[in-house]
Amino acid sequence: MALPYNRIIIKIGSNVLTQANGMPDLDRIAHLVEQITEIKKQGKEVILVSSGAVASGRSLVTVSEKFDAVATRQLLAAVGQVKLINTYTALFGKHDLVCAQVLVTKEDFRDRQHYQNMQNCFQVLLQHHIIPIVNENDVVSVTELMFTDNDELAGLVASALNADALLILSNVDGIYNGNPKEEGTKVIEEIGHDATDLASFISTQRSQFGRGGMLTKSYMARKVAALGIAVHIANGTTQNVLTRLLDEELINTRFTPKKAASGKKKWLAHSEDSAKGVVQINEGAKQALTSPKATSLLLVGVTAIRGAFKKGDIVKLVDETEKLVGLGIAEYDSENATEHIGHKEQRPLVHYDYLFLNPDMA
Ligand SMILES: Nc1ncnc2c1ncn2[C@@H]1O[C@H](COP(=O)(O)OP(=O)(O)O)[C@@H](O)[C@H]1O
Numbered sequence: 001m002a003l004p005y006n007r008i009i010i011k012i013g014s015n016v017l018t019q020a021n022g023m024p025d026l027d028r029i030a031h032l033v034e035q036i037t038e039i040k041k042q043g044k045e046v047i048l049v050s051s052g053a054v055a056s057g058r059s060l061v062t063v064s065e066k067f068d069a070v071a072t073r074q075l076l077a078a079v080g081q082v083k084l085i086n087t088y089t090a091l092f093g094k095h096d097l098v099c100a101q102v103l104v105t106k107e108d109f110r111d112r113q114h115y116q117n118m119q120n121c122f123q124v125l126l127q128h129h130i131i132p133i134v135n136e137n138d139v140v141s142v143t144e145l146m147f148t149d150n151d152e153l154a155g156l157v158a159s160a161l162n163a164d165a166l167l168i169l170s171n172v173d174g175i176y177n178g179n180p181k182e183e184g185t186k187v188i189e190e191i192g193h194d195a196t197d198l199a200s201f202i203s204t205q206r207s208q209f210g211r212g213g214m215l216t217k218s219y220m221a222r223k224v225a226a227l228g229i230a231v232h233i234a235n236g237t238t239q240n241v242l243t244r245l246l247d248e249e250l251i252n253t254r255f256t257p258k259k260a261a262s263g264k265k266k267w268l269a270h271s272e273d274s275a276k277g278v279v280q281i282n283e284g285a286k287q288a289l290t291s292p293k294a295t296s297l298l299l300v301g302v303t304a305i306r307g308a309f310k311k312g313d314i315v316k317l318v319d320e321t322e323k324l325v326g327l328g329i330a331e332y333d334s335e336n337a338t339e340h341i342g343h344k345e346q347r348p349l350v351h352y353d354y355l356f357l358n359p360d361m362a
């Protein structure tokens, strides 16, 4: 296979696994399993992030429409995840491969201890040539506790596991330079780090069973690529999509990866919700941080500090218009930092090694 990826995360979206009537598409699942088997035979590590619990539940239980939507989703996912994983177990079993179920919530990525426990679990599974199949724990993840969609989850898994590549399978050939249904639009094959106007050609329209949509998918992809992981978006309904993609024989969208970031930066990149405080910086500090030179944030460039944080907590860095510049680990507590705002010759408030810059800015 041509693309030199060793550790690959494959995200299979709801639309790829579901037929138009909302039921799971077993033929497609079987076809994807065959390709993953082929990739495994090349000695590569594969982690699957698979949606499909709700669709599988739908094939087993009919729930009256009068039931609450959240409770219905919990019920369908609780029943369906068992069927989904049994389907994968039977299909991989035919090829003498063992798979494992890993159900996670957003909380597991926020807490550094949980995060490391998860990393260790994936590590031991991969060492034993087992294919982890990850999904959100839909039974306990409801409303605001949920991931935006499984793309967000796949991005987190790719970052946590230092993957070489994240392959996102959707129901379109990639990101188009306009509405994919309109004649004359075509797939953008490469999206570089400096692409900032994605929203100008990606609509917020979602596919039938999708949750986040292409715009959220592309923001996640850019963030993950900024950490040094190649991200591809391809059409999961195409025959031999995975093997052809890895052989570079398929049109798809690739987000160019940057130089690999450290494990700490990878964790920080997805920690916006865990920030304990906000540090506002002036234009000069923003220019310095986003320049190609590795620069730490000094208190001389800070204009305001909000929220109470301790040394070691995550803080959001925002510019004078409140736009997110990055996320970092504070070297001072908020009281101490506030006392020294604007002072020169102090040690940095955020050291470069513990700073992740928003790809929109960098
Ligand atoms: N510029 C674009 N390029 C490709 N797809 C787009 C674009 N703008 C909007 N879309 C929509 O995004 C959908 C895929 O996203 P999503 O609904 O999240 O799918 P999935 O369930 O596979 O995660 C496509 O079916 C398409 O309708």
Ligand SMILES: N[C@@H](CCC(=O)OP(=O)(O)O)C(=O)O
Residues within 6 Å of the ligand: 012, 013, 014, 015, 050, 051, 052, 053, 054, 055, 077, 135, 136, 138, 149, 150, 151, 209, 210, 211, 212
């Ligand atoms: N966790 C849910 C799927 C979540 C979801 O829809 O994500 P996506 O496939 O990215 O649109 C399930 O297994 O049904």
